[in-house]
Amino acid sequence: MAGDGTIGKACDVLDQVAAFQRPVRFAELLESSRFPKATLYRFLQSLTNQGMLSYDPDRQTYAPGLRLVRLAHAAWTQSSLAPIARPFLDTLSGETGETVHLAQLDSGQVLYVDKRNAAQPVEMYSQAGKVGPAYCTGVGKAMMAFLDEAELNKVISQQSFHRFTEKTLASEAALRSDLELIRSRGYALDDEEHETGIICVACPIRTPGGRMLGAVSVTGSTERMNFDQLEAWIPRVRRVAEQIAAEAQAWRFPETRPDGQKDRIQAT
Structure with missing residues (x-):
């Protein structure tokens, strides 16, 4: 810049x-x-x-x-959610048999900080360390939906709205409409919006104070599953997001009270 x-x-x-x-x-x-x-x-x-x-x-x-x-290794261990989240991701991937992603927002884009492969891994764009679009990925939309208005406007202004598939939300209006739906139900879907044949459900990882830390998703292939099967895992994905948030707040990203003191909660 x-x-x-x-x-x-x-x-x-x-x-x-x-x-x-x-x-x-x-x-x-x-x-x-x-x-x-x-x-x-x-x-x-x-x-x-x-x-x-x-x-x-x-x-x-x-x-x-x-x-x-x-430096990258230090950032991974000190600033990313990956080390904290890994045991929870491994458990989720083992339970679902599907690929699990952990992501954070980076300058309006999605940074995949970890990926745990399923028993039947599917070839897809995302890999740990890769950057992807926020407006057409489940993890990206899950994070965007729960940003405050000023931050959301900034992130939306950084989107390209390139059409990757026939189902890509290729306009700000379409994205904002979907984000409203995500806020109301608490989770996001990627219906082949970034890659044909790839679907996912994603939940935001937020502290009790509303601070956005990242998002976690379960991803599958339309060749062997549909959204009814994938959405059955939403309560489990939401629980994992809560566990990661609790662990992160306890050990790495504590909330700051108005008096400047930091709240720490017991990890669960």
């Missing part, structure tokens, strides 16, 4: 390198970069010198560096 100066620009370059999901050559980066050749090269050199990127002189490619890996 323009207001973030040099640090923001360097982060843009890191994002660009990571988006290729493979070692990438300078020429490939230059093709899609908003920076002039000399500027892009200078950022790549600085990031490499700092260990944020690694450079392979034989292949002449750049890739995320080990320092970045260490």
